[in-house]
Amino acid sequence: MTASRQVAPARSAAPSAPSGPSAPSATATAPWDELPARIRARGLRWTPQRRILLEVLSRSEGHVTGAELVERCRAADPSTVPSTVYRTLDVLEELGIVQHAHGADGREEFHVLPVSQHGHLHCLGCHQSWEISSDEAAALGRVLERERGFAMDLSHLTVSGHCRACGGDG
């Protein structure tokens, strides 16, 4: 995700929504069925490898690491190769189908079809994690916006620390 892959702008028939990059699909209910069309409309290609990842994603919920996704794809097709999976994830992120953040250790975590924009909270003690609502993050967002004109990307935010149970220690 450092230098994200380029996705060409839509070429032909672009029916429904404005479909700006990374804007969640208009039809949040059945985005999987529309995907092949959306992909092709952008001049991209619908391939077997992508179909498999999409199947895997549609069966996933909550947060999944990149390695987990590779693993699940490999279960469906042992010839799966990591680079293809990660590259496809980049494309899907630009289409708003997934969003990534980083765990406390910096590893990638993907969120499938985020219902609502949210950040992430990681306890360094028990390694549990929770979601931060945009309400909770609003205060920080406002400060950064007002004082620096900085637009925070909530979905990429990971806060680490210690939960109530893990108290003062680790």
Add this chain to the structure above:
Amino acid sequence: MTASRQVAPARSAAPSAPSGPSAPSATATAPWDELPARIRARGLRWTPQRRILLEVLSRSEGHVTGAELVERCRAADPSTVPSTVYRTLDVLEELGIVQHAHGADGREEFHVLPVSQHGHLHCLGCHQSWEISSDEAAALGRVLERERGFAMDLSHLTVSGHCRACGGDG
């Protein structure tokens, strides 16, 4: 840093400060000279490899990546090996000499002798970065504390998004 290495509690003479784990040294002015003693006092050992890293660190300022530190050590001693450097960094972090966070790509960034506790702000557009003061982060800290009893680790916090200059786009 996932499973941090164990550091034995001080065994013999522990003069000055309470020296709780990761509490910045009492003498923030010349911690380098005291380090060998502090290390030995904990039952740890003062080795040539550690001396080199300390020299490198004492010449560094601001944020440095792990790879950069390995590189600089290798400049001083070509036989330097990454695992030793990273393991020593873990120890130094527990002694409060360095603190790490993660860039927007998840890679480690070390901060040497943090003068004041701060978080990090990364622009996904221009890749510049800034420090977030504890004042700015206070609002978020309070919300998490009050509503969840969660103690945020400010120094490990990285917020990404877009700076004023990089506006709406990438």
Add this chain to the structure above:
DNA sequence: GATCCTATTGCAACGCGTTGCAGTTACGCA
């Protein structure tokens, strides 16, 4: 259905760390 163009794939190599293990060494102590 054949053709053409370019997006995509697989591969191999790389970059950043992390980990288990066996040999080495610092250093507290007699």
Add this chain to the structure above:
DNA sequence: TGCGTAACTGCAACGCGTTGCAATAGGATC
């Protein structure tokens, strides 16, 4: 000064991604 022990080192292998490149294959067009 020499010993014993546990901390430390170096090595090799691994895990998670990323990247350049040449070969492959979508799919739009005719």
